[in-house]
Amino acid sequence: MTNVNIQTEHIIAYLEGRLSKEDTDAFEKQMLDSPELRKEVDDLRFICDTSQMLYIQERIDVNKRWKNISRTLQQNRFRQKIGHYFRYAAAILLIPALIGSVYFYQRAYRSDNQPIEQVELSSAYGLISKITLPDGSEVWLNSGSKLHYPKRFVGDQRKVFLSGEAYFKVSSDKKHRFDVALTNGLTVSAYGTEFNINAYEDDDEIETTLAKGSVEIRNDKKPIPRVLNPGEQAIYNKVTDNMKVSDINLYMVTSWKEGKIVFRRTEMAEIAQRLSRHFNVNIILQSKKIFNYKYSATFTTETLEEILQLLEKTAPIKCTMIEPEQASDYSYTRRTVIIEAR
Structure with a gap:
């Protein structure tokens, strides 16, 4: 021991x-x-x-300490399992994400580098068309008018091309100017307003009428633009290259977009022109005396025949309708209306 x-x-x-x-x-x-x-x-x-x-x-609570240690071990094992799961899931999701990123990048790249598709809308004779542009602006196209615009606006400007008559309700955007390009180097610009433009190619004048807000009329030949106030109309003469501004009756100018034809002491020459364009007919005035006649009327659903009958009742004129004829190429001529004094 x-x-x-x-x-x-x-x-x-x-x-x-x-x-x-x-x-x-x-x-x-x-x-x-x-x-x-x-x-x-x-x-x-x-x-x-x-x-x-x-x-x-x-001095240590063994049971409590063991519970804490056991809980920590379980949490660590759980985190490891979750970590393995997420790493596995991330690996699975990463592949389609990368494929999607490449797809959208290539699509955006092609979109930015390819030419923007252009749209041309024509309003048939006797009809009024309404469209909404890519920026939300609304446009009414009168009979026999054409509007040319991009499928999407890019850059600092929103630009369209007009031939004929249109009423614009421009969506407000202070950073992107809205331009309506016309013939003879004329451009009507706005940022958010309502206005009417009458710019048929066979007319000698271009009329711009402001309903709300403010617009600028710029001429490539002149550095200073003209600014219109609501209720004003600018008439640009293509022959003289001059422009005059005056007050105008908005209802008479813009009522066409509601399907109305309004005349207020309007001369026969203008009446013939507007009816010809609206109904796609040729109207021939055979007497100089007829040019001095003035009419005041509002037409909505009346046919051309009904309008001519009403004109005959209010003035000493006679209207003769010549129906279309078939040509050698199987096409048809337009109807012709001859107006002469009685």
Whole structure:
């Protein structure tokens, strides 16, 4: 027993580093030759290490600490599983995302580098057409008119080309000017307003009438634009290259977009021109005296024949209708109306 105690004390002294170098070497040599001694040394080392932590362990809530450790281990395992799942899911989703990105990039690249498709809208004779432009602006096209515009607006401007008559209700955009290009280098510009333009190619004059807001009329030949106020009309003469501005009856100018034909002390020459354009007929005035006749009337659903009959009742004139004839190429001529004095 005494030998055991001495042996145990000797092991403890070794573990605590209290043996001399010679005794330590001899003891370690002895451990190499004796597995039993090595086991006893390991057991005592464990006991010593555990004894040093007894005080700390006595102050620790072991159950609580174990629960915390167990919860942490479970959370770590859960995070690892979630991490593996998301990495796997991300790898799966990344492929279509990359494909989609490449597709939309190529599509946008092609869209930006390809020419913008142009649209031309024509309003048939006797009809009024209404369209909505890419920016939300609304346009009414009168009989026999054409509007040319891009399928989408790009850059700083919104530009359209008009031949004929149209009423514009421009969507407001202070950063992008709205331009209506006409013949003879004339351009009507606005940022958000309502106006009417009468610019048929076979007329000598171009009329711009402002209903709301403000517009500028620019001429390529003149640096200073003309600005209109609501209720004003600018008449540009193609022959003289001059422009005059005056007040106008808005109802008489813009009522056509509601399907009405309004005359207010209008001369026969203008009446013939407007009826000819609306009904797609040729009207011939055979007497100079007829040019001095003036009419005031409002027509809505009346046919050409009914309008001519009403004109005959209010003035000493006679209207003769010549029906279309078939030409050698199987096409038909337009109807012709001859108006002469009685």
